[in-house]
Amino acid sequence: MDQLFTPVSQTYRKSSPNDELLKPSTPSKPAPEARVEFNGSSPEQALEALKSQPSYDTLLSILRYLQQGIRGKHAFDIRKPSPQSAQIIHVLATEIVPNYWTVLQDASTGQERGDVDVLVSCLRSLPGINALLAYLRALLKETRTDPKALKNSHVVFNLSFTLALLSKLLCADNDLRAIWNSIRSLENSTQIRPMRQEFVSLFTSGRIVSLSAEAEDICRQADQLKHDVWISNTKSYIDWLGRNVVEWARSEADEDDLKLCAELLARARRLGNSENLTSALFAGLLLGDGNAPKAFTKLLDLSPPLEQRKILDSVLKLLSDKYLHPVTQGDSDATSNAPILRAATGALKAVVGDDETRKSSLISWLTSGSGAGIGESCSIRRVAVAVFADDGDSMAAILEKSLSQFGDQLYIKHAPLLQQDAHAQVLLLSAGYVHRLVPIKLNMLLRSSSYLKAISNRISAPQNRARFLGMVVGEALSGLVHNKETKLNFKMDEMDTEEAKWYKSLIQICDKAGPLDPLRDSSITLKPANTHKPIRPSKTAAQRRGKPPAQSGFIIEEIEDDEEGEDDLVPYAKPDSDAEDSDDDPTLINRNKPKAPVYIRDLISCFRDMENYDRQKLALTTAPTLIRRKANYGTEVSSHAEELATLLVGLQDKYDLDNFDDLRLQGMLAIIVAQPKKMGQWFAKTFFDGDYSLSQRASVLIVLGLGGREIAGFEKSDYASTAQFASKMLPEKVEKHYITPSRGRLQSTSNLKPLPPNALDNLAQDLSQTFLAPIAAEAADATTGPDALKLSSFTSRLQSQSGRTSKGKVRPRTRAIPNTTASLIASSFFFPLTSRFQAAMHSASATMRGILFQPYLLTLYLKTLALLLHAAGPSTLALPQMTTEFWDLLLGVRGQCVGDLTITQAVLFGLVALLDVNEADMRGLCERHGREVVESVEWVSGVFGNIRGGDAGEKGGGEENEVKMLAAGVLIRLREAVDKYQALLMGEMIGFAQ
Template identity: 25%
Template sequence: MSLNHPRQAALQEIISKLQTQITDLQTLLPLLCFPLSRVALLPPQFRKFNSLSSKDVPVDVARVFPPIQRALLESILPTWETILDEEGCSALSLQYFCPDAFSNAATAGDVALCAYSTILSLPLHERSVDLLLRLTKEYPIDKLFRAVCTIRDPARRSVTWDDCLRNIFAAPTKIANTFKGQGIPDDLGMPEYFNNLSIRTELIIHTLSKLAVPEDLSLVTQLFSKLVHIGAFPSSVHPSPSQPSFFHSVVPSLRRRLQDRENESYRKLWNRTITSLPSVLTQQAVLASLFSSLTSLGSTLGASARDRGIIRREAVLLCDVVGNIGPDDDLWNTLISVILARSWGENHSRVFVCWLASSTHSSQAQEAFLPRLVDAWSALDHIKHSLLSRHQYLSTLLLLVVTHFPQSSNEVASVALSPSLVSAVGGYISHPDASVRRCGMLVAEVVASRVDKNLNFDDWEGDDDGKVWARRLRQLCSQRDIDFEPSHEDDGVQGDDAEPGPSPATEVTLMTAARRPIADTGMPARRVADYDSDDSLTGYASPSSSRSPSPTPSELQEIEKDPTLHVGRKKIPRPVYLAQLGELVRNSGVGSSEENQEADRIEMAINIGEELIRRKHDYGTELAENAANLVYGFVSLSNKFDLDDFDNKIQRIAIALVACCPKTSAQYVPCLFCRVPSLRSCRCMIEEFFKNQYSSTQRSVMLNALALGARELALLPIASQALQQLATQRTTFPSKMLPPVLHQKYLGTSSDNILRPLLEGITKAAIDKSKEVTADKVPEVVRERQLRIRRPPKITEVASASQKTSIPSSQRPPSAISFTNIAAEWFIMPFVNRFWVFLRDEQTREERTAQREALYQYRGAGTGLILNPLMLSAFLNTMAILVHASQNAPQWLALIAPNTLELAVTVGSRQIARPVSEDLDDDGDDSPKDSKSKEASVLTSALNVALIVLDGCLELDGGRSLGLEHTALLIGTGEWAGQVFNMLERGIQVTGVGGIHEVELQRATAGVLLKVDQITSKWRRSMVGHRDTKYNNPKIQFEFTSDNLKKAQEIISRYPPQYMKAAVIPLLDIGQRQNKGWTSISVMNYVAKLLEMPPMRVYEVATFYTMFNREPIGENFVQVCTTTPCMLRGSTEILNTVCSHLGGIKPGATTGDGKFTVIEVECQGACSNAPMMVVNDDFYEDLTPATTKKMLDAFAKGEKPKPGPQSGRHTSENSAGLTALTTKPYGPGEFCTPEFR
């Protein structure tokens, strides 16, 4: 009913009076009491003031109360609040906003709804904030919900609820803006307010569940949608304290209510609420937040009874809140997308599987979930780019689902034989990260065991690369979490804190138990101890035989070792000389009758090789004569006889060869008696590395030997304990050693990733290192001279007679070889040069076959080849270690640093070989293929090389030689690293970046950028950013004219010969004037030649002084002064006039006809005639826009205006005339007394 209705005239009159000025309290109180009395909200103590009477006047709260509330806030309370307090009538005004507790009238909620809207529609002040705070406490969302539910019209109910939610959710923002973030009441702060709102929302659901016929859930789902939009459902397991979280606030009350198993209506209402949410995105947000609020175990793979009880309890919570979800439910796809598309932890994977297994549709749910889980685990993008945490999450989820099926079930069998799983296991095994590889290997073994197949990778001992995680997961899968009772203990103590984990003494027992195939029947699986065969077979069950049992493998080994059974077997003699050692591995002079002893010969050679080589070090020339033969023999060996610790022993022998005889092992040397390389020393380790006959393992042995042998020569530590130099002879006191199997077991030898820990330590030190103070030890200039290559002396020093007769050179003891003296000649530069030759040959070979069909094209980056990313990254890692070890070499700054940096930048930024997948790309990846994309491992290794080179340059000479002599290389390095950094910042995926490579790549990129910035910031003024162009390159000839040459010689003659370089500035000025006003690279080179000084010194001068123009200029060089005095006199207007009059060019540009070049300059020393500008060599002063245009037009016509002030005055005289010295000056003695005249 409208207020204009006759029956509403009294109310309209009261509202009009309240909106006008009221003069006394006796008039105000009746006006306030009457509307409250009509809605049964007038307190009894104020009924005496209700003097107005009207016959049955109906009151529409939504129409009447908002104008009265607005009038109270805007005019009445600011004027009458103090008087109302004194008279005890303040509660009367409060009833219009927050009716007190005694009022149970149905209209109280409607009044509160109107109060929210009125208060928030007006500017907030202290009074309205107090009212709003009281409203939030006495009329929270659940009371407002009850008030809205009383509205019978569905359309009006929906609109009212929408307005209510908008006001409720806008309150904290309005408060925060009013208080500007300072002094906000605690109950109105963002997290506290919305957490309380979440608790009240749960109370609404609990209240609705008690109704016999629950109300329509549209209002509740509307409330949930609002909560999702403001971020009250975070998906983070550990949300920020400043972020509200619905489930973190209501889970305690949820658990308390759900423990009552008879409260079935409460569970069903939660299921209906989540299912009825309006959009899939809203459902995903609510489910993700619910999952993130689950209890996390201290040890996510804890297998104690208490841990399993907690997992079971969380699964029951999900079952109660979300319900028993099956493949036919509408929520199924949303639920699966949340589980698989997000990165949860192993704790959540256990809860998810236990939840699916405990539902009423468990078998159908698991059968539908398993194929989608296998697809996610087998995706190529996941295998290549996912982090280790996601790999372990999906692997745990897959193994738990698989182990919930019965042994040999059809579902698991179909998964085990599926092409996607088989190809995915191959992708995992070829992954560069060992921890990721472990996930694929573990899944393959467990899935095979579930279908009664035998698959054993036998690489699970130790604590590195995810092995501990794999063992704990095996132990977890031995039992199911669903078989345990839910735990209702306090959540404060989580995980394995209740029961301690396994001790080191029981690790082997746990490993053995965890490796057993998982069976649901409870029958133990038999396992032969210490038996590992790639061709093991399990026989059929048969009745016992009367024959004696067959010997076990251990008994066969004892029989084989029995010396009485080897009477006719020839014993391999222990080699004494290196030539004999070489014969053992090179098969020289071996007859057919001795071929069956090849395994014994190789075993003897690898067992005694390192000791014999190190013993012969510095013992005559025997090692030098046999080193090449030993290199060929040992690096080409393969473990075809399955010898114990073969890889580690070969690696130690190769290191010993490099460390004890580097000049032969590292590079071939020509024979002294012929011009061709000698057969005994020409093919050595570097040459052999670039031959295609070796496997990746053999090439890794060579690279590791070069790197670790170099560090041993440089007296630097080796990271791997298994490859440390022998302290004593191996054969001495054999009784002091454990048996070989136990010795290797407790020693923990491993040939994988030998260089990675070493390189990580080097790069980390390069990033974190601060510059040491060494100025008091050796001056920087002296150190720079010592570390640079010295020119050979022109006069050879002759030894004295006493020196000649002391000791013959042939009898002097050989001096110890220092790696810094041989690094450039025998290690790094041959390695770099041989790589360039090899790269040239490989690219030529690829180009020759490029026109053939894809199947017959040669690929230099194929599997096992040197340009393959795996081997190329190992090559770069070796180069990085060699460069770091040779940092004190005399040739480091001049040769090693620039050449290796150029190699790293080239390999890291250019496509050096055609990838195998360029034409045959059948991996299903729809992402765009970048022809210059790099494997993450190659990119990281190249950046590590650059980082070590830059760090060494900074330490040795502060980056001076690299910045000044190799400026283009330094700038190119910075640009390359910047591109990689920007690519990573934009989130572009690099091939193979998953796992550990992501962190290493980001760290290396940031480190290179920091080092380049340190060098460029220090030497920026001296670095020339020159790039050859058609008009500016050294090939353009330049010489002084005869007149200018005479001027130059006259200037040079002013200085002593040793200080001739002092004439560089005037000679550059002459050259610039002759070269049409700019200084080209040819001018600078000519001046450097004329003054007999390095060109770099001339470049430094030319780039430091702004008077020398580095680019061509126009016929008229216009320089507008814009310093403060000229700017105050209008130089900005003059500059704008010049630019606009010359066709709209910008400062620093040249007009299209080449007649004018305009630049801004600093003070020209003519401030008294400001504004001014310089054209060529003439000053033009006292400028105005009109005179400026006139001058420019004259220059354009080829004329030359008169220099000087353009205002008509002479030089800097006052334009208004003389103000002093206007009379004739008096002469000497004119005003003196007569006697002094």
């Protein structure tokens, strides 16, 4: 009868000494045998014990037995490949870790730590990591079968446990060396070579990062991820690899180990974030103490030639971005930043050494079309040239190559402007060194035909900047060789400017290699971007008032008020009800609300406080007005502009704030408008070099486009009206007599309109309609014309939205602010974007090219350049150079337009802006850019003929019609120019068929 009963539940408790007194004296049934502690001496017994669901004490005994074999106390080593070790590792990974991981962690949190470490030490080997990855792959395959049942599935828990173990297994800076030492200790030498290949492939193929990232995503979706997994982040993984290689090379490694480290570095660079590897090697080895610099040189010598060049390029970029302070063009002091420049020269000279391959690579970097640090400060070029300060032959080779390239007509016509500036600086720097080392070579060079041809080609160039550089170089080099009576002097006002004097002073600079201590100090003192000076607490009102004066009697004075003044006394309005006061729970009411920041440093501290919702919201809403208000008062904005811009570009919407993207864009726009010359170049550099997402890069482009338009006077932000101090404004009663209501100030910031999400697209559409309006009107009146432009609805719509008459005559337009900053837009906005794009296309980084050719980002980039070109206007002195660079870029991305209408529309819009700005000088456009005109006509006609078009209601039909209309408008304008100036184009039109 008792066998039919089933217990509902069972409760267990720990035994106590008093239980012995309660035991009956009569004999009872014998108790089952207790599990004994593992005391075996063979791997077979350990495997059987692991398979039989061991107790916790038994498991620890087995793990300690395996650990003793690792330490050499018995013959069995689990790290060495064998049938027994493979089976034990498989059981540990697939059965022990899922069942005992939580218990091991709980036991390791007390005073006696180390239970988890024993398990980790048993699996820290090549077979152990492969077993964990194979188990991860099997679990991920199981999750794909039933994704909906993940939340309550045991698979998610097993994934989280395996991820935690893998993260703990690879966390130290000597893990790679320890794993490789276990492989080198193999007695069978034939096994070492395949395991060496597997070792390199495991840590450089990306398997660890990809599987960990997929598992982390699944655990995060199921809400079973308690902590972030660093091993799934490529950047963190690359940092870990770099630290391990540095620690391995510093440990007096032999040549075989250094070869393996070099192979690991070469393969790991393909994972991305290669600059992190270079930074770790530079700071850990080259700037290290003892034998670390020698280890760096050996590691570099053992690398393939291509990897040596990549490391050299990365070191140059690292020196420019992190260590060298920019030397402005107005600073003509040759000793400026002398200690840090000498240290950087010494470091770069140590990298180059006596290796001819690296010497030729550095010379190629200085003289190649995509080198010399385009957009960077002159200090990096000073350092690179100073490496050859004692090598007359190399310096003469740099001078000859620079001069030959400087005078090439194709280079003058097509090279980006910033690239020509950089190479002109290299030419002048190398000429100064050659004059000091071997003056006879400079004398012979100035008498050669290449020098005369270079100067004459420069002076006859249509671009003003090209002529300026030619005159500067001609006068500077002539001043070194000829005396005052015979030296070249153009007697132009441009040669007396500060910029011309700075260029001429480059021939006097003589830098030498020095000790590396300033770089070591800089690497120690340089802190992350989130560090800032401590904010001093502001004084209270009582402290500001100070002590009251001693009372020495009363003085009573009667003051009569004007009767009219009584109207100024406005009673306080009844305060609005606070939404937080209506909360039922009084403990939830926040009585300590932060105050709005009044200083830029307070604003920065609010942005850095990521854990405070109120301060984050207050910083976002206050930033645009505060930055604009402080722009022209003091140096607060100029001193903290880069730090503030870095915070805004990388800011994340942690609290899902309303209008977060709009407020963030307005803050960035306020910075670029406050400091356009400095921050325009900074934002352009950030777009290409920063480690940001596609959306963040897109926001940088939007800010550059809108900032250029606002500086040029085409647009005016609503925040600009609030950027005035109250002390600089008249009272309302007086202001109304002097200022019209349309120009009055805004009374509050609550009515400010946010930026639309497609601000640049709207501007591009307006400009396209303005360009197409007269063409549509003429086509409607003529008997012939493209079918796309005969639609009456299209004509009437364009006529109503355009600023032109039906006959195509332009109506006079007025702007609130005259466009007096066209040169600023060209030098700080347009040229940095185009020059860095060309440099990125010729760089070895395939990742950057993939980012730039992403369809949405490339479309936004082209539209930004088109809007900046239009904002600069037809009166810009640099318009010929801007036209050349932009047209070359548009024709260069034609291949990306295949199958993508958005990019095609962006390229056509770029041609629209280009033709609109150069409308008054179509003859000069055809004369200077005949080949571009012919190629554009041929390509646009192909686009127009290949697009089918469709109804606006059709999916994609509206977009196809817009692209076809743009193509028709551009084609008409270009063919009009071809027909009118075909004599000028005759040489370019050979072989062209309309």
